[in-house]
Each structure stands twice: as structure tokens, then as C-alpha cells.
Amino acid sequence: MVTTELTVRAPAKINLHLGVGAPRPDGFHPLVTVYQAVGLYDDLTVRAAPGWALGVDLPDWMPAGVVPTGGANIVDRAAALLAEHHGVVRSGEVHVAKAIPVAGGMAGGSADAAAALVALDRLWGLHTPDDEMLALAAQLGSDVPFALLGGTALGTGRGELVEPVTDRGTWWWVVVPAETGLSTPSVYRHFDEMFPDAPAEPVPADALLRALAEGDPWALADALHNDLEAPAVDLRPELGELIERGEAAGALRGIVSGSGPTCVFLCGSADHARALAADLTDPAHPVVLAANGPVAGAHLVSYA
Incomplete structure (x- = not known):
């Protein structure tokens, strides 16, 4: 056919x-x-x-x-x-x-x-x-x-x-987009400015991989890591304020997604994610999404 x-x-x-x-x-x-x-x-x-x-x-x-x-x-x-x-x-x-x-x-x-x-x-x-x-x-x-x-x-x-x-978990995330995007090349350039002595070899992901294999949300929260978060937050300080607010509202952990400016928050369950999404929705962040993975x-x- x-x-x-x-x-x-x-x-x-x-x-x-x-x-x-x-x-x-x-x-x-x-x-x-x-x-x-x-x-x-x-x-x-x-x-x-x-x-x-x-x-x-x-x-x-x-x-x-x-x-x-x-x-x-x-x-x-x-x-x-x-x-x-x-x-x-x-x-x-x-x-x-x-x-x-x-x-x-x-x-x-x-x-x-x-x-x-x-x-x-x-x-x-x-x-x-x-x-x-x-x-x-x-x-x-x-x-x-x-x-x-x-x-x-x-x-x-x-x-x-x-x-x-290996990933033995079903993970729930709250996703908070920004109204204005952030250029990936500009974030990498700022990373180079902030960390001129960055090592040739990136930080390994061993702790994160162990957390995924265990399926433990608290272990995953502790292991989340993003070297581009610091330059993204330095360029857009409101991202750091949003992460602090989300964690204060009960997220297991908040982090900038990739080069930003979207921020994501790890939650313990679907109900937890829906509740946090409601808490974070306001005039500055009118669109807040809940999503599962993988x-x-x-x-x-x-x-x-």
C-alpha cells in the first residue's frame, strides 16, 4: 500500500x-x-x-x-x-x-x-x-x-x-518555559568566560547513572548536574530565583534544562507534579507543564 x-x-x-x-x-x-x-x-x-x-x-x-x-x-x-x-x-x-x-x-x-x-x-x-x-x-x-x-x-x-x-524509574517533572528564549551559543560563550580553566574532559555521569539504575527519586535529585546552569542563571538571574521558589514549594530538585531558559523540577509522583505545577503558575509563568519520562x-x- x-x-x-x-x-x-x-x-x-x-x-x-x-x-x-x-x-x-x-x-x-x-x-x-x-x-x-x-x-x-x-x-x-x-x-x-x-x-x-x-x-x-x-x-x-x-x-x-x-x-x-x-x-x-x-x-x-x-x-x-x-x-x-x-x-x-x-x-x-x-x-x-x-x-x-x-x-x-x-x-x-x-x-x-x-x-x-x-x-x-x-x-x-x-x-x-x-x-x-x-x-x-x-x-x-x-x-x-x-x-x-x-x-x-x-x-x-x-x-x-x-x-x-539502564533506567528503572518512572520520573515526573514540572516544566516551566520562559517567555523569552536564550541562545545556546551565547550560553556556551558565557560558560567559556566564566570558566576559562574548564577541564578538557567533562564531569562524568557515574552518580546519575547509578541513581537511574536504582530508580530512587531522592538519589536522582542529588545527582542532577548541569554545567551550563551557572552561565544561564548569570545571564538570566530570574532563573535562579525560579529554581529556589520551586524547591521551596516542595520540588525534590530544580535545574535549568540544557542551555535554558526552561527550568525543570523533579517530583515524587504524578500528583506531586500536578500540585507543584499549580503552585508555580502565576502571571510571570502562565504556562507550567507536567510531564513524565522516559x-x-x-x-x-x-x-x-
């Missing part, structure tokens, strides 16, 4: 551990990170069409124009890369329904790229092997391979080399 329309769902990520080393000669920072995919999703729908078109729908709480279109979106690049890899013509009508915070350290763009690779591979009947798909994903961005994989995984290199890890990576949810 020829597929003419399908939808792929891809999750947001948080970094449970993010160790950052001094810049390499190529300008990238070596990373040791532990990713977790959480239950906030973007949905990407593709339809067979002779040309190429991309549209994006945003929820009411995202400002208009925050996601580029007209050739500048990572979905356009993912489609072009996959088409070039197989020597086919890029075609289709693509629609992205956003729900992952934009420029928030949760890899929403990477999720869209992963969803595009999965969706267009099926729409075009390419059957790309997994290892080739991961290699293409790595060309698009450091977080894209994990968006394909999902679950909980250790990332090394610049984050693009991923392998699943969840699956980019996956098909419907086709015709």
Missing part, C-alpha cells in the same frame, strides 16, 4: 546530567550528558505532494513568528539531507504542530528534525538503515540522534554519540 499521509510524534528532552569540557580545536565543547525524553511532543504530519511546503502551528502561549519557515527551518534541512542521501527529489506538504518550548533547552527543533527523517523516510519509501539514519541525524545537530532514540541515554562527543542506559523517541502515530 502506498502511504500518502502520516504523522510522527517526537518528544522533548531534558538533560539529567550535562558535563561540559573546554572547547575542542574544532570549536565544539566535549560533552558527557544523560538525556531523558519526556512527554511533551511536537507532531509532524506529511502528505504526498509534487512540490515542497512547510507550515507550522503554534499554541497560544508561544509568540507568533518564533519558529522560522520559508527554507530556514531544520525540517527543511532534514528533508534536503535525506533526499540528497538517497538521490531523490524532495517533495511533500509538511505541517508541524508545536508544543515543545522553543529556544528553551528542550531540543524542540531537534525533535522536529528527527520526526521529519522518520516521516519522510516512510513517505518516500526509502527504508534507510538505522545506522545511516543516526549518521544523518548527527549532521543536523547534536541532539537529533537522541530525538530518534528516545528513552534515557548517555551522550558523548558533542552529544551526538548516544547509547541507551518516553519513546520519534515514532509513527498515524498513517493513510
